[in-house]
Amino acid sequence: MINRKFINTVLAKRSTRSGLCQSATRTSRWLAVAIAILLANNSHADTSQTNVAAPAKTSACYLDGLDEQLQCGKITVLENPQLPDGKQIDIHFAILPAIKNTHPNEALLAIAGGPGQSAIENAAFFNRMLTKVRQQRDILLIDQRGTGKSNILSCDDDTTELLSMNDDDLDIIAMTEKCLGQIDADVSQYGSNTALTDFEAVREYLGYQKLHLYGISYGTRMAQLYMRHYPEALLTVTLDGVVPMQQSVVAIGDSIERGLNVLWRDCKSTPACQQQFPDLADEYNKVDQLLATAPISQQVRDPQTDELSEFLLTRSKFSGAIRMAMYMANIRALIPHAIHQAAQGNYQPILGIYTLTADSTGIAMGMHASVVCGEDIHRITDQMRKDAKESYISGNMLEGLEKTCQAWPIPQVDDNFSEPILSDIPTLLLSGELDPATPPNWGALAQEKLTKSKHFIAPYATHGVAGQSCGNDLVAQLVDQGSVKDINGECLQKDVRRSFYLNANTVEALPVIDTPTDIETTAPANTAADKE
Template sequence: MNLPLWLRRLHRRGAALSLLPVLLAGLAVHAPARAEAELALKPCRLPGFPTELQCGVLKRALDPAQPQGRQIALQVAVVPALARNKLPDPVVFLAGGPGQSAIELLPTLAGRMGRLNQRRDLVFVDQRGTGKSASLACRDERYLPLSKQLDREAMLQELQQCRAELQKLPHGDLRFYSTWIASQDLDAVRRALGVAQWNVIGGSYGTRAGLDYLRQFPGAVRRAVLDGLAPPDGVLPLSLSQDGYEALQTLLNECAAEPGCARAFPELRAQWERLLASLPRELSLRHPLTGKSETVRLQAEDLVMRLRSPLYVPSLRSALPAAIAQAAQGNFDALLGVASGMSGGRGGQLSTGMHFSVICSEDYPRLATRDAATLSGPAAFYARVCRDWPRGEVPAAFYEMPKAQSPVLLLSGGVDPATAPRHGERVLQALGPLARHELVPGAGHGVMGLPCMRDTLARFIEAKTDEQALALKTDCAARMPLPPAFVPPNPELPAAAARPTAEKRP
């Protein structure tokens, strides 16, 4: 699951409605299909992708209960199959977040799915609220001053202002951006394309979208691959806290057990605990994107949150012991640099309004039953935001995961700080005998991008029969090791020689 950058910073203390009656919600799910809306595909090009695509727009009702009411435009992009005689079952990708644009990710993902693209179209749909599909984007928080990003009250005000601006838009009724409505949009795209069945690939939050699509439209799915499970019956703000904490503890334990790391950083856990105990305090830090120095008041919770983002990626994770050791000696630049390693990149910015519209509708009702005094980290922040955020009615069936009716391959990274393997095991039990769960111990958040797993994914979808798909060996990355901790040539030198971080104690 991906989070807005400022929320990763809030958690790394660890990434994303007038109520509709339940009866109407149920009717919307099961109502007979109307005549299909038009989806005329035309040649187009996208920045960063070398070949011509087919793009189009599908009109959908903002409120499913009012099909003739306010309409929104779903953006669709298709990478045509290379073969002249293509197969009839395309591949559709469901993006993460909540809030990522699938089409912005297309240049990266289409390259990784080149084998599948030989004989199958690749379909990318910007989910409502993302990309150019009735966007609910807020100001790009990556460029906000650090002092604002690390100030929860300031970020609450930023979100309140964004929410007020979004609600003025023609499509700004924030009640109608839930996952279950987006599933109906997705199936409307399938029908408009004239596809009987397709293969669904989802990553992170896209697994929640994929599981709901399987629930509502099981007959439309030939095969499904779900990577980094965020099931609908989980409470994301709570699981993020638990998974992030466990991932950090695993890192500290690994360093103590690995001879090279233990020699270089023999007191890493003690340093980490002393570092937390030394906060809050004022520090001069350099903004990772603008390069400007700022004086900020760093809280212990803010420090924990900064560690969550690099835990996503094993190569960044390996630099954390050295960064923690340097921060314990007063130099926070390395920690800030490693924590910002995922700040840029194509598709990195989330649609914040869509992110909260989804979580406030689907997760907050169960979060709100908890004693507010017991909530901390992202759970406490989400609770405050969602208290005033418009929420849509979500059918009770949304939280269920019926038995799979077609083969489903579930993927989990062993050190994933956002969607831990335990979620994949729970989904496996719910989906039943047509599901398989592959755990890659040395992977973080996202498994299908690994070179050998791309081939595994393709073979799973290419298999002629369900039996052949389920019998495939999927453990090609099972022995892939985690990168060892990065140890500077002289571990003492970086901290001793680095420019001292200016510090102002309260």
């Protein structure tokens, strides 16, 4: 979901790495497919009358984090499908070949989040998470247009000094306009619907008759659009960290506040954490209010270079670091200690968390803006704006996005874009109870008209259930069986939380406790909503 850097640096920082939630992304329909499926060097000649071999559709490649040889390729499509003589762009893909390809006409398409992440850069994550699926089926990764290798929409980095910059003083509109001027693209053509046409073009080009879909975070929106526009191409769908079509991603602000309340609850429910940090929520508010008065500057050792540097801690950096840390279970365990130390005037632990999360998601911010400004910002009501002002995190996020979209000329999607998906495709929905971005009630909302679906809430997972629990086994079961009928989520009850750090070096042994129910969700944390 929406990256903290969208607020802190707002398009000024070029993303270089990937990993939202350890993760892990995208119609003009058949006319576009007909005129867009072209290889840059492909010939339409009748090769049956000649000995000249057709060009290979893929070539051997290696990807970061994987030591095996894979297959990569690209297709060339029109940037604007309505302009047959217009600019063309390359859409890159990678295939993680099945270990034993017993289903050569099928593949699982894994769609990354963001919006703005590269699926190919997340290949190692998808390979680990989908290892059982890959035993018998290819895993297909496509860099959605505007991300990764597919004509990425990113901007030059004018804010190299992340530690010392004052992100509270950034001129968002001016920076957005500058970013727009640097991009050689019609940014109006980088929304979800147009990208979906690319996905279907890749499927047809590679000859897969059917796809299984796995979408994470924003990738669940792309998966749902696939269900709406190309249902005949799909066998099963998994939505992990669900963004329902009815929901604007800008509404994530409320989810962040919920995530904080869940964190306070978990610390209170864990004896050692409660004993060590009895006033955690109050200490967070103390630091937040102190930074609301003025940023705090300290000389620190840069965690990456060990050089003596100035660290200017702003309110935005503080809240953003805590927010991003809640996505990842291992870093979430550090939050109570970091907040407590900050309340005592020691900001080194917060610096550590900020550094760990500052460039962890690999968001192509131009593509992010094209999606949010065309598909989400217009759904914000006056009441939502009023409610957002009650929270610094929500208000700051909304203000930054609205300023960005003032300078990013994207026509809004049709009203029917936000209608719930009506489908009988077997669909598995996964939500994390600890998720600070896509809470369980979002999954329930997406399930409204999915007639053959199951929704499981993992009580100990954050964002991206399949990557941190047995949810990956459930995905494999769905793909193998082609039905949700016999899937149950009992294995999700296993407590996979990381023990909270009591100081910089030690963690406590987490006791066995009942899952509290005082945080509002749409269903008990260990239950599933079934539609079969």
